[in-house]
Amino acid sequence: EIVMTQSPATLSVSPGERATLSCRASQSVSSNLAWYQQKPGQAPRLLIYGASTRATGIPARFSGSGSGTEFTLTISSLQSEDFAVYYCQQYNNWPLITFGQGTRLEIK
Amino acid sequence: QVQLVESGGGLVKPGGSLRLSCAASGFTFSDYYMSWIRQAPGKGLEWVSYISSSGSTIYYADSVKGRFTISRDNAKNSLYLQMNSLRAEDTAVYYCARWSDYWDYWGQGTLVTVSS
Numbered sequence: 001e002i003v004m005t006q007s008p009a010t011l012s013v014s015p016g017e018r019a020t021l022s023c024r025a026s027q028s029v030s031s032n033l034a035w036y037q038q039k040p041g042q043a044p045r046l047l048i049y050g051a052s053t054r055a056t057g058i059p060a061r062f063s064g065s066g067s068g069t070e071f072t073l074t075i076s077s078l079q080s081e082d083f084a085v086y087y088c089q090q091y092n093n094w095p096l097i098t099f100g101q102g103t104r105l106e107i108k
Numbered sequence: 109q110v111q112l113v114e115s116g117g118g119l120v121k122p123g124g125s126l127r128l129s130c131a132a133s134g135f136t137f138s139d140y141y142m143s144w145i146r147q148a149p150g151k152g153l154e155w156v157s158y159i160s161s162s163g164s165t166i167y168y169a170d171s172v173k174g175r176f177t178i179s180r181d182n183a184k185n186s187l188y189l190q191m192n193s194l195r196a197e198d199t200a201v202y203y204c205a206r207w208s209d210y211w212d213y214w215g216q217g218t219l220v221t222v223s224s
């Protein structure tokens with residue numbers, strides 16, 4: 001099983017500032033990585049796939065980078081609606097998909 | 109627009125059974141793999157099962173293998189999850205989601221609580 005490790009567990013950032021979330025895979029997943037956003041009481045929403053491609057309707061302030069084992073989700077200027085939990089997920093080892101444990105992005 | 113609507117959750121005793129349904133609309137259901145994914149209260153995401161577009165290929169997580177059965181009816185644009193021998197650790201919100209190498213659309217989820 002590929003283990004996905006996200007850091008930090010909680011990130012406190014002020015609105016308007018940049019947030020950088022990290023995700024590490026225990027072995028290479030190439031660029032087969034997705035990011036999801038989940039707000040309380042809601043289903044996850046796909047943000048990024050292929051490590052860096054924004055999903056339909058996702059604002060340009062969200063960007064993804066990385067390949068192999070190290071990945072980053074950057075939110076360039078935080079809006080109030082961006083405070084949520086973010087999950088990374090590898091799909092290189094399909095069907096044994098694995099998620100990271102999540103990073104909670106909170107208002108500082 | 110793509111819509112996935114789950115139903116069938118509820119409270120069930122350990123050892124009991126429950127059948128979840130997911131009604132799909134806004135896309136050609138028979139073209140896509142579909143999945144069930146669950147999230148225990150306050151916890152992360154765990155995939156449960158996949159089914160291919162025709163229903164001929166199925167995968168289960170080890171945690172549910174032998175107890176859960178995924179199926180679909182392409183004529184009704186519906187996905188199902190039959191859950192037997194339920195355990196307390198199966199308590200979770202269950203989401204159906206469309207698979208496109210990643211899960212691009214999710215339902216709102218249905219809560220399954222296993223408790224005596």
